[in-house]
Amino acid sequence: MKAVVQRRYGSAVFGDLDVPVPGKGEVLLEVRAAGVDMGVWHILTGRPYLLRILGFGLRAPKSVVPGRDVAGVVREVGPGVTEYAVGDEVFGTCEGSFAEYAVAPAARLARKPHNLSFAEAAAVPISGGTALQGLREVKAGQRVLVLGAGGGVGSYGVQIAKAMGAHVTAVCSTRKVELARRLGADEVFDHTVADFTGTYDLILDCGGARPFGRLRKATNDRGRIVLVGAExxxxxxxxxxxxxxxxxxxxxxxxxxxxxxxxxxTDVFDELRVLVENGQVKPAVDEVFPLSEALNAVDHVYSRRSVGKTVVAI
Ligand SMILES: NC(=O)c1ccc[n+]([C@@H]2O[C@H](COP(=O)([O-])OP(=O)(O)OC[C@H]3O[C@@H](n4cnc5c(N)ncnc54)[C@H](OP(=O)(O)O)[C@@H]3O)[C@@H](O)[C@H]2O)c1
Structure with missing residues (x-):
């Protein structure tokens, strides 16, 4: 099969590999699309070094193929898998989705939302799941601030907070303002022009650029500041x-x-599927790259050019 092959940190090529074999609790997927997020860049480069000791491989990446978000069709079922059959359309995460085939644990898959293409479905799992879990405590009527609202996690953060009945303020750079508005934000700050004002019950910080003091000052008493990530x-x-x-x-x-x-x-991805099928969440897919250009897709996200989600289609 064709795949992006990564035998060392910092070096990957487009090449050929054997089709993997599913083990216990796993399925073989014909990959139709793979989502791209900052995590893929971290695993490709091995940076920060902390992630190497967190289980991704000390000297070399554990997975020879990068890519984690996946949407595809079940082609083989491993021992012990009863939830899926050959031909089922699924989405979720695995290790090695930048390839024509990938093995995925059944416990990290759910049925693909019927109203999404494979490319759209592959844009959902990691970013959508992260936003969903970051917003668990939100109650209707609360004020939510999403920092990095035009990125992967943030684009779901805006929509999920709206679906929960919150008043949503989005913060992003100029190119992403229109997207944040389209996703339903009640208020949008372009941080290249002026930083946000106001106080909030929950801040979902997907950008990581603001000092802690600034975040605390913008939070109401007993409010929460959810630190998603920082680059x-x-x-x-x-x-x-x-x-x-x-x-x-x-x-x-x-x-x-x-x-x-x-x-x-599966639980998290099923929850997202319901939100998507109800029309409350729609993946904001920016650019779709072919598999042979998957590394350019990662660069597109790393350089902050991605507006919403970037996807690799196979
Ligand atoms: N905790 C978790 O479980 C978890 C899960 C998934 C991801 N993450 C992490 O969460 C973060 C966001 O992920 P994502 O997929 O949403 O990334 P993304 O698509 O790159 O979006 C992040 C947004 O934050 C802003 N940003 C990026 N780099 C920045 C910088 N150096 N300084 C200031 N603002 C910056 C950008 O917005 P503007 O260009 O509009 O300013 C960008 O659109 C990443 O660090 C990722 O590794 C954590």
């Missing part, structure tokens, strides 16, 4: 240093910082 740190901990600081920041304040570690599971 502002160094080679060793990257944006993780911000998430690691959360417990200390909470010692003397009623305003709680939450370091989000989103999980990937």
């Amino acid at each position: 502002t740190g160094g080679k060793i901990t990257g944006g993780f240093h911000k998430l690691m600081a959360a417990p200390l920041l909470n010692l003397f304040s009623s305003k709680k910082f939450v370091a989000l570690m989103a999980s990937e599971s």
Whole structure:
């Protein structure tokens, strides 16, 4: 099969590999599309180094094929899998979706929303799941601020917070303002012109550029600041240093910082499927790249040119 092959950190090529064989609890997918997010860039480069000791491979990436978000068709069912049969259309996450075939754990898949194309479905799992889990505590009528609203997680954050009945304020750069409005934000700040104002019950921080003091000041008493991620740190901990600081920041304040570690599971993806099929959430797919250009797709996201989600179609 054709695949992006990554045997070392920092070096990947488009080449050929054997089709993988599903093990216990796994299925073989004919990949139709793979979503791209910042996590793929981290695994391709091995940076920050912290992720190497978090299980992605100390000296070389554990998965020879990058790519995690996936949408495709079940072609083979491994031992112990009863939920899926050959021909089922699914979406979810796996290790190695930048390929014509990938093996995925059944526990990280759900049935593809019937109203989405494969490319749209592949844009949902990681970013949509992260936004959903970051917004769990939101109640109707609350004020939610989404920082990085025109990116992957943020574009779902705006829509899911609206679906929960919140008043949503979006913050993004100029090229993404129109998208944030289209996704339903009640108010949009272009941070290249002026930073946001106001106070909020929950801040979903997908950009990581604001100091903690600034976030705390913009939060109501007993409000929450959900730290999703940051690309502002160094080679060793990257944006993780911000998430690691959360417990200390909470010692003397009623305003709680939450370091989000989103999980990937059928339950989460089923919840997203319902939101999508109800018309409350629609993936904002920006550009679709062919598999042979998957590395350009990653660069497109890394360089912040992606407006919403970028996808690789096979
Ligand atoms: N905690 C978790 O479980 C989890 C799960 C998924 C992702 N993440 C992390 O969450 C973050 C957001 O993910 P994503 O997929 O939404 O990324 P994304 O698509 O790149 O969107 C992030 C947005 O934040 C802004 N941004 C990016 N880099 C920035 C920088 N250096 N300084 C200021 N603003 C910056 C950009 O908005 P503007 O260009 O409009 O300013 C961008 O649109 C990433 O760090 C990712 O690794 C964490």
